[in-house]
Amino acid sequence: KNRSEASFSSLAQQRATVSHTNHILAGGLKSTKISLNAKVQQEELNQRHTKALSPKDSKMHQVLRIDQTLSPRDPKAPGQFGRPVAVPQGKEKEAERRWKEGNFNVYLSDLIPVDRAIEDTRPIGCAKQLVHNNLPTTSVIMCFVDEVWSTLLRSVHSVLNRSPPHLIKEILLVDDCSSKDYLKDNLDKYMSQFPKVRILRLKERHGLIRARLAGARIATGDVLTFLDSHVECNIGWLEPLLERVYLSRKKVACPVIEVINDKDMSYMTVDNFQRGVFVWPLNFAWRTIPPDVIAKNNIKETDVIRCPVMAGGLFSIDKNYFYELGTYDPGLDVWGGENMELSFKVWMCGGEIEIIPCSRVGHIFRGDNPYSFPKDRMKTVERNLVRVAEVWLDEYKELFYGHEENLIDQGLDVGNLTQQRELRKKLNCKSFKWYLENVFPDLKAPIVRAGGVLINMALGKCLSIENTTAILEDCDGSSKLQQFNYTWLRLIKHGEQCLAPVPEQGALRLLPCDNRNKGLKWVHKSASAFRSELVDHIVSGNYHELLCLEGIFSQKTLKVAACDPKKPYQKWKFENNFEV
Ligand code: UD2
């Protein structure tokens, strides 16, 4: 549950195990929702048709093959064609020592050509697809802090060598206050051979979110294309992205992110049919569309995939649309959460996020960020996510906090949210509920964890309310007095009131709910590994000694008492359990 383990940098591992995660969606995805895909495609055909009728852009052409894959400069060089490379004998120590410069095999990166060829990994059919002749131009924006020299160069070369020149307005390298001398002294000189490359130096560390915004501000292309600084763009990567934005300016187009292996620098393709999603508490994850859904809807490898959440690093967005959306929340710091923010904003405010299978870009996934965080890494990401949750999640933010345990009690300073909330109003954005139902229907997001009558397992009696005091009664599911909800924030709610122990009076009462009041919190411990039922002890969190809710046999009443796993009167079960 550690954020640093769970967050994005473990994406490399998630990638590696990606085919094992297929089952997670199985059965969960409603076919009616996925078939939206088919509907969307029909709409697109119509759009394409209408657009194609206008005389100025009636012509389309095949994606150009701009690349020297078939005859690279030095075909024998190590790593050529994206092949794996081994560290030469006797160089192991050096390679090991240099690993930490980038948290990948920096030694090998330096060994392979900065303009190596990689295999064309696009699905069959991509090369034959047509794009419009008059696609918008783009500014490619790459932010970096202390990026490895050869890796940064390779990223830039891959853009220059594999993009139609007339579509690249400029490549903006935003130096987020790097400390490495080679980036200060040599970069301008090296890049001066490429007139399209501009370098923007930030005087202080802004973090990738505000660094991207600094790049966007000076960009002159129609479309912004963001990339990380350790990527290799594959053949024909750009046109399909720009084509989507061209078809609708509210489409945000992402390439398939392939893997540049951090150990041997090989270029590895990934499974098709993957969507970006989130899992609680707002961690990014990849999920494969289940095979039966693919079969039933006849989804092809080249079909565009609607994507609830973007990975974050690589995407094209219409520049004006990006500004209409209010860009990123500039209050987000350094790294993390901005992909959630933009994803929710795009979907909820009328846009779409898509993965375009014919566009493929390799990325070095690393086990850990190689640069330092000005503040604690985990706190930074958490704070960013709290900002996102507070602005976009509506009532569902309880699920976020509920999975994050202590967050809400930390008295975290998340900064001012007024502007972001006003922006959401101004843009007339839909609710998070709408997003879940329409964009991510397979996510289980029950607002409460458990509810209905709360049964004492030993006595078979149910919790009820008399005046404001809790009592035990014969169970009656139709009685309003016996209805309770157990929420993600660990409250046992009866309507708008909350159950609280008052040990001084030896009783339990209803008090006004307050998310931050520890005295109102209950931990419902589950003994069974299945968690299909919430059975077992209910522990109150306010006292040094753990207190458990206990039914009293002879009387119609209950109390809190020292927890004892052997006491049957302390075992409780909610009628309904929604936990997933
Ligand atoms: C992923 C995204 C990344 C970003 C991040 C969440 C992909 C492939 N990558 O993490 O783009 O969305 O999730 O925030 O989807 N950088 C700066 N200043 C900083 C920190 C980073 O300029 O203070 C640069 C860094 O050099 C790199 C880019 O920002 O080029 C992204 O950082 P990363 O590669 O460490 O993030 P990654 O790929 O783990």
Ligand code: MN
């Ligand atoms: Mn990255």
